[in-house]
Amino acid sequence: MSEEPQKTKSSARQRADLIKPFRCKNLIAVIEDPKDIVNIGTVIRNVNAMGVEKVYVVDPRNALSDDWEELREKRKLSKISVSSIKWTFVKRFDSTEDCFAHLEKNNFVSVVTSPHVKGKESAYLHEIDFTKHAKLAVWFGCEARGISSLAVERSKMCVSIPMFGMIESLNLGTSSGIVLYEVTKQRREYQSLYRKRGKGSKRETPLPTVIERGEDEA
Numbered sequence: 216m217s218e219e220p221q222k223t224k225s226s227a228r229q230r231a232d233l234i235k236p237f238r239c240k241n242l243i244a245v246i247e248d249p250k251d252i253v254n255i256g257t258v259i260r261n262v263n264a265m266g267v268e269k270v271y272v273v274d275p276r277n278a279l280s281d282d283w284e285e286l287r288e289k290r291k292l293s294k295i296s297v298s299s300i301k302w303t304f305v306k307r308f309d310s311t312e313d314c315f316a317h318l319e320k321n322n323f324v325s326v327v328t329s330p331h332v333k334g335k336e337s338a339y340l341h342e343i344d345f346t347k348h349a350k351l352a353v354w355f356g357c358e359a360r361g362i363s364s365l366a367v368e369r370s371k372m373c374v375s376i377p378m379f380g381m382i383e384s385l386n387l388g389t390s391s392g393i394v395l396y397e398v399t400k401q402r403r404e405y406q407s408l409y410r411k412r413g414k415g416s417k418r419e420t421p422l423p424t425v426i427e428r429g430e431d432e433a
């Protein structure tokens with residue numbers, strides 16, 4: 216049984232209207248060659264919960280369908296993502312190259328994530344300004360190999376979550392939650408202050424950056 220109660224059509228519509236202004240525009244999470252369906256479902260759930268606009272999946276083994284409707288109906292994915300796949304835009308690509316070609320054509324700047332120092336520039340999560348680029352794609356690597364060298368080469372920088380334990384890395388689903396929390400927090404604050412890019416478009420009154428507690432329970 217699903218872990219969350221199903222929303223009726225009208226309560227789902229109300230919720231969709233309530234969350235709309237909080238969604239981070241032009242922010243995409245990319246998962247590169249994930250092997251485990253549980254991790255894919257967890258990333259989709261995190262993306263939905265944090266208000267990220269889209270998920271791209273680099274899927275060279277063709278584990279997912281190209282068809283959006285079919286993907287949404289995939290029972291295991293729907294269950295793991297607690298149905299958030301129904302409300303989240305997911306697109307698959309055959310290769311890392313294809314995904315970069317699509318992102319670059321649409322003027323997205325990419326950053327990769329890794330527990331290790333990689334590429335031209337590397338920094339800890341809390342040191343980075345994630346509002347610098349109007350269109351941002353955040354890449355997460357595969358469970359065993361991590362992020363590919365092609366993705367590192369084509370990205371602006373590498374982001375790491377500081378770690379203090381004996382293990383080498385965090386799980387893919389967990390790290391996506393931590394990174395996307397910080398990225399969306401910063402970008403929501405920016406959207407709250409500015410109407411569009413450029414400091415000239417400052418709002419007279421900042422928009423709220425969180426949904427008032429209890430507002431969605433009325």
Ligand SMILES: C[S@@+](CC[C@H](N)C(=O)[O-])C[C@H]1O[C@@H](n2cnc3c(N)ncnc32)[C@H](O)[C@@H]1O
Binds near residue numbers: 328329359361378
């Ligand atoms: C299980 S880890 C991969 C471990 C792999 N041995 C490696 O060298 O990256 C799966 C993905 O989670 C993300 N990740 C895990 N730990 C992270 C950390 N401390 N900082 C940033 N990203 C991390 C990265 O995207 C990574 O590719």
